[in-house]
Amino acid sequence: MRFRQIIFAGCFGRRNPPTLIMDTNKIRNFSIIAHIDHGKSTLADRMLEITKTVEARQMQNQYLDMMDLERERGITIKMQPVRMEYTPNSPRESAYILNLIDTPGHVDFSYEVSRSLAAVEGVVLLVDGTKGIQAQTLAHLYQAQKQKLVIIPAINKIDLPNSRPEEIELELRKILGEGEILKISAKEGTNVVQLLEAIIEKVPSPQAKGGPSLKDRPSGISRALIFDSTYDDYKGVLAFVRVFDGSFKTGNKIKFIAQKKDAEIMEVGYFKPQLISQKDLNQGEIGYIATGLKDPTLVRVGDTILSLNDAEHTRTHAENKNLSASSQHYSAYVLPGYSEPRPVVFASIFPKEGADFNVLREALNKLKLSDAALSFEPDSQEVLGRGYRCGFLGSLHMEIVLERLKREYNLASLIATTPSVVYELILKNGESETIFSAADVPTSDRYTEIREPWVALNILTPTRYLGGVLELVSWRRGVHTDTEYLSTERVQIKYEIPLAEIIVDFHDKLKGVSSGFASLSYEFLELRKGDLARLDILVAGELVTALSRLVPRDQAFEEGQRLVSKLKDLLPRELFKVSLQAAIGGKIVAREDISALKKDVTGYLYGGDITRKMKLREKQKRGKKRMKASGRVNIPSSVFFELLKR
């Protein structure tokens, strides 16, 4: 991560020239929200330039995408806060502080967006002038409206010849009503200054939120909401916060209310976007608090950091004498946090070497600091040993987590089981049991019902691709519920569909049938009874539980055949013949064989020493036999992902 490098290069903790303490009226906190690729990070680039936050020679495209992984893939994964200073063009105006949080647009990272929104008073809603409103445009807009944020709509990419700003303006008006809609080019900077001025004019200055009302609140209370965090080897856990009351300084004693943990502040500062330390962090500001805590599990996103001055401390204690040491009485100060995200995909991760288990635990705990949507708990499986069952917000989220574990924590050889949704079994005795993997489903005489998660799916597509989209969904057990035309060109279709049908390759397929124009969002509905069968895969006669899955019973047979023939293409050949079998309820329904790899072990011996050659061949045979007996076929982890695609 470039971010980390900057920290270690010594910029971290650098003291800036003393900054003037800002009048809260001069602060604006806002996020940029949009569907993926509509230009959020590019717009942030222009704002960084206009406000001279980043020096021209250091500027590069999508500057706020700090992770190498983000730059390689061209997508934002993490929200990124940055503080800018801007003096409006009108005379006699002094500088404003603008705290911007850039957000990801992909549905798998929507938890990053929802957390950003709790730290700001307004949003720029960006819409690509060539693509128009897409599914995440609406999903994020509804979230911002729910939080009662000021919404500043802008149509982007007007420099492109195929952009249709007027048409899109009409679509936006249908949803937002009257009001100014700026037309900008984030790439060329057109009207970006006007947008900054609109933010200053329309977004309110920071306000207090939740807890005791401002009027009744004694002045000795300081409170901040943790919206993100990261780990630093020297300063421990860094909490990224929005200060709602009072101020925080180095040396202050602080309390994490939900975690019931005390700490002392090592340092406070703001984002430029690298960390710049400053004397204090005041009401309305967005910045970081270095806690010195080395245990990453002590700090949780969504928690409130509280600091009381001596008088206030004495007062609360006097009031709550009989509550003694418990943090119970601090709960009155809790700021409204976030609801925990609901993981949709589960997979277990195992280190190849058992000894790496502790490394994996440490890595997951640290990763969770900067990926609050990740959840995990210990798991152990006979063949794979000890590992963690992880919950993800989607398969892209899972892919990114595995990649980050590899890159940032040197865990290159992890084994991940097939991603699966979570099922519920209703047992014969009436009890219910949660099932995270098909391998845990018992024989059918032990349960009466399997329930699977259903979601409300929302697809936005240009009308000309409607046919293809409808066909795609009809293949996947979807039930159509609603169709709504946003304009003659754009239609929104709603479905109820089993989550398992859309978590893996549905998104890619949807892009495929619509030349990239259709988009989706979804929301959990409930668990519903499904007619599902457990499909097992045997490799070289051995059940590979990591490949087991639940499939609709009427598709089980074809699915079994499809899987073994695909496995045949995907698995590398071994020195011995490997059989691949699919089984439903213990009955083999399909079989393929991978022929043995012939390796001439005598190749380097030339001439006529036939006895020597025979000896070597004998040795090879014995080796093969041993391998065959141990039955260990190496299954590369990429195979698990490939197998899921249809």
Ligand code: GDP
């Ligand atoms: P994000 O996913 O919303 O952060 O989008 P990015 O800022 O990463 O931009 C996605 C793509 O659109 C990039 O290739 C940008 O160069 C391009 N882009 C962004 N804004 C504009 C614009 O105003 N005009 C043009 N022509 N391209 C733009």
Ligand code: MG
């Ligand atoms: Mg971006």
